[in-house]
Amino acid sequence: AQSVSQHNHHVILSEAASLELGCNYSYGGTVNLFWYVQYPGQHLQLLLKYFSGDPLVKGIKGFEAEFIKSKFSFNLRKPSVQWSDTAEYFCAVYSSASKIIFGSGTRLSIRP
Amino acid sequence: GAGVSQTPSNKVTEKGKYVELRCDPISGHTALYWYRQSLGQGPEFLIYFQGTGAADDSGLPNDRFFAVRPEGSVSTLKIQRTERGDSAVYLCASSLTPSRNTGELFFGEGSRLTVL
Numbered sequence: 001a002q003s004v005s006q007h008n009h010h011v012i013l014s015e016a017a018s019l020e021l022g023c024n025y026s027y028g029g030t031v032n033l034f035w036y037v038q039y040p041g042q043h044l045q046l047l048l049k050y051f052s053g054d055p056l057v058k059g060i061k062g063f064e065a066e067f068i069k070s071k072f073s074f075n076l077r078k079p080s081v082q083w084s085d086t087a088e089y090f091c092a093v094y095s096s097a098s099k100i101i102f103g104s105g106t107r108l109s110i111r112p
Numbered sequence: 113g114a115g116v117s118q119t120p121s122n123k124v125t126e127k128g129k130y131v132e133l134r135c136d137p138i139s140g141h142t143a144l145y146w147y148r149q150s151l152g153q154g155p156e157f158l159i160y161f162q163g164t165g166a167a168d169d170s171g172l173p174n175d176r177f178f179a180v181r182p183e184g185s186v187s188t189l190k191i192q193r194t195e196r197g198d199s200a201v202y203l204c205a206s207s208l209t210p211s212r213n214t215g216e217l218f219f220g221e222g223s224r225l226t227v228l
Contacts, residue, residue, distance in 0.1 A: 004154075006154075009152075036217075042221075043115075043116075043203075043219040043220060043221050043222070044155070044203070044205075044217075044219040045219070046216045046217070049216070090154050090155070092154075099157050099160055099168055099170075099171075100145075100157070100217065101157065102147075102154035102155045102156075102157075103154050104152070104153050104154045105152075105153070105154045
């Protein structure tokens with residue numbers, strides 16, 4: 001069965017710091033990968049997605065993620081975070097039968 | 113409405129009671145998903161509907177959980193003989209086509225269930 005691991009449970013950064021959140025998945029075949037974000041008091045929303053092609057994908061609000069097939073990773077990055085990036089971030093992988101599996105999430109806190 | 117609507121937003125019930133949670137997806141979305149999110153965890157897949165039929169119910173934890181979508185739009189998640197361990201936020205999401213094609217699920221705000 002597919003699974004997704006997010007090893008950073010809580011990350012605390014100062015504004016303007018660079019961000020990298022780790023995501024590893026387990027599956028040997030073709031994958032679709034996603035990052036979802038949940039801002040405080042809001043619902044989950046899609047940040048970015050990878051289906052095929054360029055392994056470096058760009059999302060909203062300056063976020064990007066790189067798919068490294070050999071490492072089974074899809075890490076999320078942002079060069080300079082803002083206080084408004086405070087949220088919970090979920091990595092997700094497409095499984096069989098149109099089922100998306102989510103990781104346990106990383107809570108990001110930004111100090112103003 | 114413009115987004116996925118879930119009711120009730122909060123439900124407190126006693127152990128052993130029956131609970132229904134409703135999801136009204138975005139108009140025209142044929143795919144509908146139910147997830148459960150416990151504190152400190154990511155969303156856990158429960159069931160997926162394509163139209164009126166359950167295409168994948170492999171995530172339902174046991175036979176106390178059941179979901180329907182009789183007309184291919186609104187869905188109801190039903191939990192019988194609730195247990196304290198059922199306490200969680202139940203999320204509904206919809207998409208225009210099966211999620212594999214677009215990758216984007218549109219989530220509701222969730223229904224927070226507390227079983228005392």
